Every structure is written in structure tokens, then in C-alpha cells.
Amino acid sequence: MATIYDVARIAGVSPKTVSRVLNGDAPVGKATREAVELAIAQLDYVPSNAARMMRSQRSGLIGLITGAISMSPEPTQPAGLPELFIVQGIQKSLANSGMTLMIADTGGVVEKAAPLIDTFLRHRVEGLIYVAEYHQKVALPVISDGTPMILANCFDDRGTPAILPDDWRGQHDLVARLITAGHRRIGYLTLRPEIAAGPLRLDGYRAALQAGGITYDTALVENCDLEGRDGETQLLWEAIDRMLRLSSPPTVFCCGNDKMALRVYGILRSMGRKVPTEVSVAGYDNYRVIAETLYPPLTTVDLPYTAMGVRAAQRLMAMISGETREEKGPTLVAGPVYWRDSVTELRPANVSLLKSVREE
Amino acid sequence: MATIYDVARIAGVSPKTVSRVLNGDAPVGKATREAVELAIAQLDYVPSNAARMMRSQRSGLIGLITGAISMSPEPTQPAGLPELFIVQGIQKSLANSGMTLMIADTGGVVEKAAPLIDTFLRHRVEGLIYVAEYHQKVALPVISDGTPMILANCFDDRGTPAILPDDWRGQHDLVARLITAGHRRIGYLTLRPEIAAGPLRLDGYRAALQAGGITYDTALVENCDLEGRDGETQLLWEAIDRMLRLSSPPTVFCCGNDKMALRVYGILRSMGRKVPTEVSVAGYDNYRVIAETLYPPLTTVDLPYTAMGVRAAQRLMAMISGETREEKGPTLVAGPVYWRDSVTELRPANVSLLKSVREE
């Protein structure tokens, strides 16, 4: 591998002059520059980042840790995609910053995060981002040196800067929109409460009901989320069957996520109930493979992954450049409701009332 | 940031001894070792990879380029997941090699591959892997220095070592299994021929028919793949409708991929045809979100992404260690047929005849 000395020799100049041509940090004569560029081309010279970095003490690297890439071998969940979109947002936002993004993967095993962080520190990354698969609490090893770190789609109890989806607002906006559409009996097949999004969305649901003057009815809320295990379909079936037999049955089922909504479609069809004419369905996640492919297309709430990635990168860059006006606490990012044909308008919507809703 | 000199000073030894403790490449006295380890802990010392690398001329880095992470904003395709599984296989295979995997992303823009390769070369990666989203031909810039490179899920016309799915065999095995199940009229809703897998799978289909003594009938084969554009459902509808009206209609529809199969389920249901009792459906990809969630679960062919990743990493490591017994040409990796309930057994299968088929 050619070095800057080789180039200098061929071009008949000093190494420092070659360095100047490469970095453009001082004027170089036209003839000299051309000679250097010719030599570089002849030798296929590629400068060594390691050497450059030693002297300049700046790596230009951002380390990103995710489990997206190698999820557990049984990905019943729509595994990985969320993280991908977050990473996409981060990339987009970092593209013009001159930083190089290094991505490492935990293989879904949280314990692998520590050695990966260590590897990154050895490479002297200027900042770290940890991206989680779904909104959750994490406990990462402390970064003893001052390297800034951001959590995306997760949080810890050390107050590390975090970027989170606004689950409360998302569910709230969806339910508010359903109420606007004339629905009063709104069934809710929730996520299990252990995951962070569960309680937040339930609170959003309740808040929207209250704002709409509707009483919260426990008969309309049930957790059917078995973490992808078998029996979930049966649990869903029973819950739906029970709710539909109520004297005042729900006109719409909100599902914990789009995957559950996919199951609910199947169950309702098997029961002979037509979607949406007899009963409406709404999801959460805007998981497009499902939401857009289903017939009828699914009304759901977008999880603003890309936007979260952008925010994460921005906040990190702010920390790196040492801006003191650092926000405290987590950054909440809300996503719009995607209004599609799986929900009937029981009465015409008053469009002026709608916020952050995209009609498709 | 503390250096090895700081550690040496605190521990009262020479930097070289600290180095020995870190690398364990020469015996160190117990007391000395402990003093050094204490100093390292006190200072939160993390060795600099850049410095180490300069001296040793080995980076321990493998560069991976993918478009998985940031696909186009309109991922109608099951975007990204294939690449993820490939990367997962690569990671698994590289985990114990002492190499660190650096992942970079093209954002789906092929032109970005060149600067990314350059960045990797600056970091002196010891090997490069390019992973494509689906089986396709690519044209990457030539790597002028000798850094080894592997193509995964793609190939070029320069003969760069490539790892590819065995599409011919996959479709062949599926159709052979259908024939074993007693199907004689096998409809095939193909992928568009422009993509690499299309013709290969069609050949596999024809070969299996021939081996089963069944005449190839063009009335049973139609391309309904519009690259995710609108109208695909209508095209599918028409093709299916036409085939079902034939005097000798198909008893099973093979679909170009699982996504298409999902649509076909919907169409057949709308037509009032029950799957699988009245007509069977098979897919391709084993795209689990679809194949396992659909009711009935979908018979399909696995695309062995993880295995491809493993093979890619192995072949790369072989190249790096300079083994001369390098295979020529692409490595083909076949995936098993996943036999699920979407296909009826018209006659009981003779299990002893089945190869690489998983019954679920």
C-alpha cells in the first residue's frame, strides 16, 4: 500500500505538500498540485485514516449500536424494521456532516452492547447512538470517558439523552379521530403492559375518550398480546367475540399494533363480519407491509422512526459541538394518524378539527 | 484521554510492559500485571486502535456495504429484510474471528457505494462485502489495491466472488413437491423477467414439470409483477380468473413471491374460492411475516439468507488468509421448501421421495 512518502517522491515534493493537496488547507501551486494528483492516481494512493487520526485527534466517526440487523432467529415480530428506519434517519441527517457512521450490531443480545461500545471507544468515535427495537427501558454500561451518547427508541434511569416516540399522543390522536368519525364504542385490544408503549397508549386512549365525553368502559379493553406465542389468535377471538356480544358492542377495534390488526381481520372474516361496513379496525405502527397491503387498507398511527433518527443525530451533533443549551430529558416525537378505509365514517368528519391526520 | 504512557507512569513500568499486559503476547510478572491493571482501571484507559493499527499494519476490520438500512421511502417491497438476514449470517460467522464488522449503508443509492468503499479503504479494512437487496447484477467500482471483496445476493461480470441463492433449485424443488402431492395443473404467476430470479425460477419450474412428465402449458404461466405499482391486483385477478375458466384449470397457483401470494389469497377469497380446499397457493421467499401469519399458513420456498451470509463471510475469510484453493465462480446456496397448509395433498405424499422439504 502506497504512503504519502511514495507520492511525495514520485511527485518530487515533500510529504507535507502532498498533505496540503489532499486536505486543501493551504495554497499549493498549480503545477505542483497537478504533479501530486498524477502521482496519487499512478500509485492508487489512499490515505490512512489511522495515521491521520493519530495526529489530528479527530476520528470523524459516529458509532451506532443496534440489534436491528440480527434479530432473534424467531422473528415473529416485524423485527428489525423500526430500527432500520431510525438508522435511515440518522444517516440522512449525518450525511452532510463529514462524519462517517460505523454501525455495529448486538445480534439482539443486549450483553453484546458493552464490548461493542468498547470497540467504538478504541476507534475514538466522537459520539455514540444506541437504537432499540421498540420503545423500552435499557441499562447500558456507563461511558467513563466523556464521549457523548444518545438513546433512540429507548431510555434509561441515568437520564441519558433519549429520543422517544410519543405513544400517548399517537393513540390519543387516533381515538380522537375515531370519535370525530362518530364512533362512541371503541374496543381496545391492547399490548401487554410490560412494554413501555402499552400504558402510554392506554393513557392516550383514555384521555381522548374523556376529551370526547365518553366514559371509559373496562369491558371494551383487553390485553390479548402474548408476545407472539401461540394462543394469541384464540385469545383475540374470545375477546372480540365477547365484546361483540355486549348489548352495546364496539363499532371499531383499536389494535395494539398492525400485526394484531392483521389477525383481527382474519378473525372478523371468519366470524362473517365485514370490515369496515359492519365493524371497523385500526392498528398502530403504520407497518406498511401490512397496513397498505391489507384489504381494506388499515387505518393506523405512524411511528415516526425516520424523524426520530433525524432528531437523534441532530441532538448528538449538538452535544459533540459542545453546545450548552442541551435540552434536558427525552425528546418526544409524534407521528400522524394514517386514515385509510378500514374505518367507516359514521358521520362526516369535520375536517377542520383534525390535526396531524393524513387521509389516504 | 489517557495513553499507554500515562498507564505506564502510574504503574511504574515501561509502556512496552503495559502493552504486554494488554496483548498477553509475552510473560509478565504477577505483581507487575496487577499494578498495570489497577492503573488501567484508575485511568479508564482505552487503547487507541489507530495507533495500534499503524504499527501492526492490521486493522481487524471487515467492511460491509448494504442498502438494507435505508431503503427507498416507498418500500412496497418487503424491503431490507433479506439483506438483514444476510448480514446476520455474516455477523454470526465473523463473531469469533476477532474481526470487527463495520457496516455502511448506501441509502439505496448505488452511486454511494464508491465513496463508501473509499472510506473503508482509508480505514484499511482487510476485506469487503457488498450485500444486495435481491438477486441482481451490479457494477461496482474496481478495487485497485488488493483488498478482497465478496458479493452477496448479487454478481457482476468481472467474476468477483459471489454468493447467490439457488433460485432454479428452489422453484424446482417446490414444483417437484407439488407434483408429489398429486398436482398436475400448476399455475405460475411469475416475477417479471428483468430481475435475475425470474428466468431462473421459471427454468426450475419447467425442469420439475419435465421431470414429472408434465407438459409445459403457456396458458398456465403469466407475469403479473408490476414492480409494486397499482394495477397489479387487477392484473392478478384477470390472470387467475382466466386460468380458473380453463377447461382444465390449475389446482394450485405458484406465486412469484409471498407478497404476491398474500394478494392472491385476497383475490381468491373475493372470488369465493376457498384456500386450500378449492385451490392451493404457494409462494416464494418464506417471508415469515406473511407466510406464517396468513391463514392458512403459506407453503413457500425459503431464501437461505442467513446461510448465504455465513458462506459469504467464510469465503471472505478464506481469501484474507490467502488460501489458494479459492473456488471459482459463484457459490449457490439452496433453501428448503416450507410445506404448510396452503396446499392440499391430492394424494398422500411418499415421504421417502422428498428432499430438503420441511413439513410444518
Place this chain on the structure above:
DNA sequence: TTCTCTTATGACACCGATGACATGACACCG
């Protein structure tokens, strides 16, 4: 004409590790 001032370039040390080699202290051997 002489004195700045800019432009263009080189000399040299240094970043933080490690490879090659040297050295000192013992242990074991005949």
C-alpha cells in the same frame, strides 16, 4: 531600492501504540 507581505514549500517533531533487540536476574546443568 529596500522593506513588508503574501504565496509556496520544506524540515522536523509528534500522535500512541508495538516490533526488534538488549539486558539483568535467576535457575539448572555438568
Place this chain on the structure above:
DNA sequence: CGGTGTCATGTCATCGGTGTCATAAGAGAA
């Protein structure tokens, strides 16, 4: 008791760039 080998450790140069400073050559200004 000298020779030889092993263990434990230190010295020094070096990897490939770049920061700092020096210097030479012209361009204008006084």
C-alpha cells in the same frame, strides 16, 4: 563455578500522516 536457557522488563525506532515553524521567492508599497 562458568555456561546456557528462560523469564521479566526496558530501550529505541517506527508506522503514516499533520501541526508548527522556518524559509525562499516574488509582488507591491514606501
